[in-house]
Structure formats: C-alpha cells, structure tokens
Amino acid sequence: MGLLTQMTRPTHPKMNREILVATTNFGKLAEIRQMLGDDWRIFSLSDLGITAEIIEDGGTFEANAAKKAREYCALSGRMALADDSGLCIDALNGEPGVDSAIYLGANTPYPQRFDHILTNLANVDETRRGARFVCIMALAIPGGDIHIIRGEIVGQIAHKPAGDNGFGYDPIFYVPKFGKTMAELTNEEKNSISHRGVALQAMRDLLIGINS
Numbered sequence: 001m002g003l004l005t006q007m008t009r010p011t012h013p014k015m016n017r018e019i020l021v022a023t024t025n026f027g028k029l030a031e032i033r034q035m036l037g038d039d040w041r042i043f044s045l046s047d048l049g050i051t052a053e054i055i056e057d058g059g060t061f062e063a064n065a066a067k068k069a070r071e072y073c074a075l076s077g078r079m080a081l082a083d084d085s086g087l088c089i090d091a092l093n094g095e096p097g098v099d100s101a102i103y104l105g106a107n108t109p110y111p112q113r114f115d116h117i118l119t120n121l122a123n124v125d126e127t128r129r130g131a132r133f134v135c136i137m138a139l140a141i142p143g144g145d146i147h148i149i150r151g152e153i154v155g156q157i158a159h160k161p162a163g164d165n166g167f168g169y170d171p172i173f174y175v176p177k178f179g180k181t182m183a184e185l186t187n188e189e190k191n192s193i194s195h196r197g198v199a200l201q202a203m204r205d206l207l208i209g210i211n212s
Helices: 026-036 061-076 097-102 110-120 187-193 195-211
Strands: 002-007 018-021 041-044 079-089 130-140 146-157 173-175
Touching: 018 026, 018 061, 026 041, 026 187, 026 195, 061 079, 061 130, 061 146, 079 097, 079 195, 130 195, 146 195, 187 195
Parallel strands: 018 041, 018 079
Antiparallel strands: 002 146, 079 130, 130 146, 146 173
C-alpha cells in the first residue's frame, strides 16, 4: 500500500550512531524514535540547544527536506535527518501539499482546517475523494553527502474526522485497507503502511548500510 522511491549517493565510511532529527513536532519525533529503535542515539533540536529556524522555501517536499537536513547538519556537526511531508488532495488540485503545515495560516487549528477541506469536498462523490500523504526524508552526512527517500500512502478524504491516535491531518485521511482513518489505527498498523513509516523503514535500512 505504501509507495517508496529512493535516491542515494555513493556509500560512506562507517559513521557514528548519533542522529539529529530536525523537527520540533513531537509526534514526528516519537514516530522516528519508535521506528529507529535503540540502534541510534536520537537528538532533537532542543536536546542540542539549536533554536535556528530554517525557512522552508524550496517549493517542493524534496527541496525543503534537503535544505533542512543540510543546514542542521552544518549547525550540529552530526548526521541530520529531516522530513517534509503533507497531504495532497486530488479534488483540490493537490492542496494543501507543501503548505500542509501552514494551510490557512500557520496558527490555524487543525479542526478548522478539517472544516475547510470537508466543506470544499461536500459535493464531491466517492470516486473523486482520492488523496495521498507524501513524506520526503533527507539524511545529510557531515562532509556534504545527502540521501533522499520518498514514501507515500494513497487513501481518501473521510466525510468527518475520526480517531485520536495521530496528529496533523490523520483524522480525515481514510485508509481503505483497514476501513479506518489514519488516526484510528494502532501505532503498529500506522507504522506498517504510512508514508512516514515506509520512508523510515527505508531510511533505517540505509543507515544500517552506512554503518556496516
């Protein structure tokens, strides 16, 4: 169900197992820590006292993720893992897309965003409610190399929000395989098929290869 594409540069000498995860989103951080397990020492930006905010002005998920990874790698001197992800809705011409985190304004509560989306889709039939979650992960290595991985999951926009096990747009993203929204899935179910879960599994395999 998940779709994965991977683009990497040549392998490197064995690296240490310290990774800076370049996010202030505690939901994302928890998912990454859970997926990578105890094999790597995971640092958040706050762990390292990094307060610099990288402006996501690349225009694509790939450009934004790569920019964050490179700049936080340079600031920390550690491998830096960054992602840019979002919800792309077919009937809304791909919105909110790369603007998912700031859709309708950076401080707009998600329930208000849900209402806006569902109102716009009120007269859209089932065959046109298709959507996808996209996650681009970028791993920057001290010295300049960078790896880019893409994960996707295809689903539909639900008719109303449901579930409280998740964050962001999870409550309105319906997963036909499970007959539930993303926010109604268990952590194990979500990690097995989600855009971030797919990308993280590939990133974990990549990290094992780098350190082997």
